[in-house]
Amino acid sequence: MPPGNNDARLSPQSRMETWVPPGSPDARPSQRSRAETWMLPLDTLVSWYRTYADDLRAARDAQRELLAQRPMRPRLDDLEAEISYLTIRALRPRAVLEIGSARGWSTTWLLRALGDNGVGELHTFDLTADAAAAVPRELAADRWRFTRGDVRDGPLPDDPGFVLVDAAHTARFARWYTTTLFERLRPGAAVAVHDVFHGRRPWPVSEGAVVLGWLRRHGIGHLTASPAADPDTHDRLVGLKHKLRLAAPVHAAASANPMLFAYL
Numbered sequence: 047m048p049p050g051n052n053d054a055r056l057s058p059q060s061r062m063e064t065w066v067p068p069g070s071p072d073a074r075p076s077q078r079s080r081a082e083t084w085m086l087p088l089d090t091l092v093s094w095y096r097t098y099a100d101d102l103r104a105a106r107d108a109q110r111e112l113l114a115q116r117p118m119r120p121r122l123d124d125l126e127a128e129i130s131y132l133t134i135r136a137l138r139p140r141a142v143l144e145i146g147s148a149r150g151w152s153t154t155w156l157l158r159a160l161g162d163n164g165v166g167e168l169h170t171f172d173l174t175a176d177a178a179a180a181v182p183r184e185l186a187a188d189r190w191r192f193t194r195g196d197v198r199d200g201p202l203p204d205d206p207g208f209v210l211v212d213a214a215h216t217a218r219f220a221r222w223y224t225t226t227l228f229e230r231l232r233p234g235a236a237v238a239v240h241d242v243f244h245g246r247r248p249w250p251v252s253e254g255a256v257v258l259g260w261l262r263r264h265g266i267g268h269l270t271a272s273p274a275a276d277p278d279t280h281d282r283l284v285g286l287k288h289k290l291r292l293a294a295p296v297h298a299a300a301s302a303n304p305m306l307f308a309y310l
């Protein structure tokens with residue numbers, strides 16, 4: 047994706063007209079008014095939990111086991127990790143981009159989803175090489191490309207179908223990735239940005255505020271399981287996890303879930 051190539055830019059209207067949300071035919075963008083903001087219906091996420099419940103249970107057990115063996119200092123909470131896993135399972139992207147891996151907790155979740163799909167590569171960027179030392183070889187297999195360095199120096203993968211951002215939590219960095227990266231994603235791609243909703247809304251000058259502004263300008267809504275920002279969604283997913291026997295915490299600090307998800 048060379049810098050300066052704007053060919054893949056799409057107006058909000060064309061995004062909304064061409065995007066068909068997986069598993070949710072009656073929510074087709076073409077059936078909604080142009081002025082309406084597009085959001086993934088929570089019911090679609092609930093259906094993904096049901097469809098992939100057995101695989102997710104196995105993934106959670108494997109992640110719990112991994113954490114017992116390695117000091118990975120998880121940043122992603124359980125709901126965030128699970129929504130990322132389910133998004134990859136449902137969208138089946140050929141390329142996933144991760145910005146900020148630290149010791150590899152999010153990395154291992156993403157690799158597990160790609161492994162369960164049997165298709166797709168993960169491209170990870172981080173300033174440190176800690177994840178390269180922590181991610182088990184069998185999980186990385188031939189599906190992981192790790193680059194140590196500033197993601198802004200690239201090279202970025204072509205056409206990532208899912209992008210997870212958990213790196214420099216500044217407005218400046220968010221301006222870079224929204225204009226350089228998000229602008230070029232195709233309709234049907236998904237993005238996840240960590241540390242947005244520690245409260246009901248992000249601070250006015252912050253990474254989260256820049257991301258929300260970009261989404262608003264493009265007519266794209268967001269989904270979050272943050273109990274501070276959307277307690278109804280949080281409570282519904284927690285209740286669902288109880289019913290599906292997915293409730294036991296994978297890591298103990300699983301409570302805040304500040305991540306924002308958007309489906310373009």
Ligand SMILES: C[S@@+](CC[C@H](N)C(=O)[O-])C[C@H]1O[C@@H](n2cnc3c(N)ncnc32)[C@H](O)[C@@H]1O
Pocket residue numbers: 118119120121122145146147148149150151152153171172173174195196197198212213214
């Ligand atoms: C909060 S940690 C990531 C945690 C990880 N996602 C997890 O689930 O445990 C943020 C990471 O982003 C990396 N980072 C910060 N700025 C970056 C940049 N410009 N390019 C690549 N990585 C960056 C840092 O080195 C750090 O390891």
